[in-house]
């Protein structure tokens with residue numbers, strides 16, 4: 001008899017602190033059955049196994065999303081973007097935007113990221129206090145991802161609204177309003193990108209050769225490498241994936257450090273700890289808490305049979321706190337090494353933007369804690385009521 005856990009009816013305290021609930025689940029059984037027939041995985045090793053074999057564990061969401069979304073723009077989007085398709089289409093599409101993430105392309109972003117961070121910190125100094133999400137952690141990633149794609153900066157608020165509506169549609173339960181907003185967002189976002197691409201093609205001068213919009217638009221013009229629908233949905237996905245997650249990484253990092261002042265002292269004594277610090281923030285509060293795969297044939301995980309065509313929920317948040325992999329997993333420890341967290345996933349779908357996200361975080365934290373060794377929380381972080389994304393909706397700090 002497989003133990004049951006209902007992701008659609010989570011315990012009241014889950015969103016505030018999912019980790020305690022997940023630890024109890026893992027101890028009882030690393031594999032639970034959801035009443036809707038899907039399975040919930042909480043053990044690090046099982047989740048690694050599912051990431052490692054994309055042919056056995058498919059990312060294709062057509063079967064899972066058809067009943068949820070029907071024949072809608074949301075269905076089109078969430079079944080066309082690179083993250084939700086399998087090889088060989090996945091391989092063809094992913095290699096198209098690899099040029100945007102080379103070491104050289106990333107190095108070119110460092111001065112821009114540094115200038116942006118310093119601009120936000122100047123404001124913190126002037127004001128003496130700040131609401132972190134609005135004034136810092138949302139701003140940086142959206143600027144960077146807009147630059148990466150080649151999207152005008154003045155449109156960032158539009159993109160933020162669309163991204164939120166489209167990603168919210170991935171939550172396990174959805175209201176009619178959220179569903180309608182998500183569909184409208186995909187439709188508007190597509191039209192926006194069509195206009196932008198037309199404009200780019202008419203005015204190619206000034207585009208960087210690694211700019212994702214141009215690279216993908218050239219591949220589409222070529223005829224064989226990308227369809228128009230694929231082009232639009234990769235751009236939407238990249239703009240969404242590239243900012244919401246990084247925003248939360250930065251907010252959580254500031255929050256966890258201020259809740260653990262001894263860790264700030266460690267960082268100030270040894271600035272080289274910035275790299276392991278970023279990894280620990282990612283481990284401790286994974287911005288994406290759940291990934292999914294579908295078994296293409298009968299499989300066994302931790303002794304439990306997962307039948308063919310069944311979806312599994314890979315609880316990244318649980319894997320990152322698995323005591324079989326991490327000593328004292330509930331301790332926030334910026335000296336932790338090794339730190340093989342799964343916050344960027346693993347295998348062929350491993351986050352394409354992971355190096356960029358890491359650079360953003362390293363610069364943001366390094367400059368913040370170096371310039372303001374005495375920061376304080378003025379209120380506790382407000383955590384949004386979302387299961388799939390660990391979102392901080394507000395966080396107030398002050399310079400003491």
Ligand code: HEM
Pocket residue numbers: 059082083084094145148238241242243245246249286287288291292342343344345346348349350351352353354356357
């Ligand atoms: C802290 C920030 C971020 C986190 C936690 C994160 C997390 C993830 C995770 C877990 C996946 C794997 C999904 C799966 O296997 O099903 C993924 C994929 C992806 N991410 Fe990120 N991401 C972050 C930032 C970014 C940024 C900044 C970009 C781009 C600018 C980006 C672009 C992508 C893309 C394109 C994929 C799909 C890769 C593929 O399917 O081959 N991500 N991300």
